[in-house]
Amino acid sequence: MTIYLSTVIDTPGAFGEAERVRSAEDCALVVDDGVIVARLDAAEAADRFPEHEVVDLRDGILFPGLVDTHVHFPQVRAIGGLGMPLLEWLERCALPEEVRLSDVDYARAVAGDFVRGLVDAGTTTALVFGSHFPDAVDALFATASEVGVRVTSGLVVSDRILPEQLLVTPERAASASAALADRWHGEGRLRYAVTPRFSLSASDDMLAACGGVADDLWFTSHVNENPTEIVEVGRLFPEADRYVDTYDRHGLLDERSVLAHNVHPTAAELGVLSERGTAVAHCPTSNFSLGSGLFPLREHLEAGVRVALGSDVGAGTGFSILQEGLQAYFGQRLLGPEGRPLAPADLLHLATRSGAEALGLAETVGDLSVGREFDAIWVRPPGGGTLRRLVDSAVDADDAVAKIFAVAGPSDIAAVWVGGDRVSGATSESTRGSMTEATPKRRTN
Template identity: 35%
Template sequence: MSMSFPIQKTVIRGRFLDIQSLVSQADQISQQVRYFEDGLMIVEQGKIRQFGHWDELNQHLSDTDIIEHYPEQLIIPGFIDTHIHYPQTEMVGAYGEQLLSWLNTYTFPTELQFKNPHYAKGIADFFVQELLKNGTTTALVFCTVHPESVDALFEAAEALQMRLIAGKVLMDRHAPEGLCDTAERAYEESKTLIEKWHGKGRALYAITPRFAPTSTPEQLEKAGQLKQEYPDVYVHTHLSENKDEIAWVKDLFPQQKGYLDVYHHHGLTGKRSVFAHCVHLEEDEWQCMHQTDSAIAFCPTSNLFLGSGLFPLKKTWEKQVKVGLGTDIGAGTSFSLLQTVNEAYKVQQLQGDKLSAYESFYHATLGAAKALDLDDKLGNFNIGKEADFVVLDLKATLLQRLRQSKSKSLEDALFALFTMGDDRNVEATYVYGQKVYQKD
C-alpha cells in the first residue's frame, strides 16, 4: 500500500552548497561551486521552484509559509550511492576473505533468506532508513535472485517517494541451487518486475547479472534481449574487481577479448549501464567504456576491505568515463558517503594523486547523477530538479568543532568534514521536499 502525500510547499533557509553544472575535467569543478551564505529554496510538489539569495527571493513568501531555518548547518544535494547490495546489510564486516571466497562463505548463505518476503521486508525497511540516516537519497541497488526481494525494496522506497534504482539478480551457475534461476526464468521474472516497477513513481529498474562468472552465455543473451526491449532500463553489474575473478572470466569466456567484452558482446554496455569497481581495466576496456557511454561505480571501502586493489580515479577524467561513488555494502564497510569519500582520498594518495574536497563532492552528487543518467533530475539545486537534500552539522563532535574553528576556507571546512564525517553529521534528510529523517 503506497502512502499518499499531500501537495506541500517546503521553504528552507540556510547555507547552501552545490555544483551548478557538469564539467569535463576535475580542475573545472571549483569554478562551478555555488555557495549561498544565506539562501532560500522553495519546493512545491517535490520540485525546486525557487533557489537563490534570501534577500532576493524572500518577497515570494506569504505570511502563511512556514520557514525551516538552518543558519549554522550546511545544506547540500542528497548523496547518490551508485553501487550497494541491500541483502548484505546484515553481513557488513565479515572477516578474512577476498572476493570469490567471500561470496561463497558469507554472501550466498545470507542471500538465501530473501525468498521469504517478510524477511526481505524487514531488511529493506532497515536499509532504506540507514540510507536516509547517512544522507543518501538515491541509490543503485542489488537485490537477490528472488523477485520478493525486489518488491520489498521498491515498496519501502515508494512509501517515502524515494528515487531508487534496483533489480533482481540474474544467476544461473556457480552459486547454490537456491540462488540460481535459469536463462528463461531470469528473463520472465525481470520482465514482470520491469512492467511492475520501472517508472512507477520514482522507481527505476536495473537488469542485474551478478557478474559474468555466475551467468551462462544464454542468460547474458537474455539480459541483452531485455535491454533491447526496454532501452531505458538500467544495467547494473560487477567488472574487473579482483585479479582471480578476471582470470576466471577469461577461462569461462575464451571467445571474448576480455571481461568487459563479455558484457559488450551481449549488448549490456551503454548510457544506463553501471559497472561496479573496474579496478583492473585494460586499455581497450577504458576505450570501450568511453565509446559506449557506460559508467563506473568507484567503491573504495570495499576495494580496500577485500584487498581488490586501488582504483585509478584520475583515469576517468583522462578517458572521459562517467564515475560515481558506491558504498558497496556489505563488502564496503559503511553506509556513509562521507566515510566513502574519506577512503577515496586515501586510495588516490596511495597512487600519488590528490583528490580535492570539491572533486569528492562532485562525485557524490552531480557527477554520480550523471553516472546514473539522472543529472536532469538530481545532483544540484537547479530550478525544476527533484528536491532531495541533506542538512549537515559540520561540528557534530568535539574534535570536529575544534577542527572547523580552524578552517581557513569553505573548501577546507568541506575537506575536514569529508575526512572526519559520518552519520553523526547528518542532521536531517529531505526526499522530494519532505523531511524523512531527523537526528535525535
C-alpha cells in the first residue's frame, strides 16, 4: 500500500448538490492496487499504517484526474486556426490534416503528441474522436495503452461531403468498426465508441450501419453546433423532425451516448436527450473560437440533460480542461439572467465527476472517495509564480479552486496518476518515506 498525503479537494455527489467543494488538509489517501481503500486524517493514518510508504504531497493540492468528453485525436496540429466558422474551418484546417493520417507513421507521431498533450494537461480520461483510418485508430489505442490513460474512441465514419480519402461505404464502416471494437474494447482502460462524424457527412444508410454495431459499445458524434450546419442537416434529412432525431431514429442515443456541442437545441431535442439519458459535451473555447454561440447550460440542466466538459482540440485552443471550465464560467456570465452561474465547486465537478458520470465511470473515477481508483493530479505551481502566490493566499479551499481555474495551465500540474500508476511528473525521493517520518505540515494563509 501507498499513502498519499496532501490537501485533497474534490466534489462527490450530483452536480449542484453542494455549494462548496469537499476539502481536507493533511488528508491521507491509502491506495492499494490502484484503489483508494481509506481516506483518513494524517494522524490517524500514522497510527494505523506507521510503516507503509508515504508520498508527501502537502506542498500542493490533489484533485481527481480531469475528464475530457470531446477531443479530436487527428487535430492536434490544427490548433490555432482562428477567424472562421465551423464549416470553413473544417475545409481549410481540420480535414486536410485528417487526410494526412492515412500515413500510419505520421499517425503514430500524432498519437504520441495527442496522448502526451492529454496527460500534460492533467486529463486522465477522455472520449476521443478517432481517425477515419483504421491503422491510425490502432495507433491511438496502442499509444493510450502504453501510457496508461483511459480512452474511449473509435473509427470516424462518413460517406458524403468530405474529401474522398475520408469517405467509406456503410458496409465497410460497419465491418471496420466491428473489427476495431473486437480488438480494443475492454482491453485494459480502453473502450470503443461508434463514431459517425456528424449527420452532415453521414447518410441515413451510414447512421443505420452505425446502429447495427453500437450494441454494448459507446456512441459519440456532433449536434447543433452551428446554425448553417443545422439548416443543411434539415435539408438532408427532411423526414427527421430535428437534428437529434437523425441519430435517435437509428437507436443511437442512450446512456452510453455523448453528443458534442448542442449550442442551439430545441426544447423537444432536450426532452429526447433527457429521456434517453444521453450526455452533452460542452466545449467553450471551440464554441468561442468558431463563433458558434453561447451554450444554454441552464436549459440543459432544467431539462435533466447531463453536461460535462470537452476541449474539442483542435477547434478548441488547447488540452486544458481547467481552462475549459474557466471559459464555461465566462460564457454563463455573458448570458446574464439566462445563464447558469458557476461556483468553484461547479467548475471542479464539470471537470471531474460530471465527465465520469457522462462516460459511465462514476463508480470508478471522478472523485477521491474510498472505492474509487486513484486517478489524481497534483497541482503544485512553481515557486515564485503568480498562481503560487494566489493559492498560498487563498482564504479557503473554494477560493483556491477558483484561482486554479482562473490561472493554472499544464506547467502547474506536477504529477498525474491513473489507477495508481504515475503517468506523468516526478515525485522526488524527498517526498517519500513512512508515516512515522511524516511531520504535521498544515498550510497557513
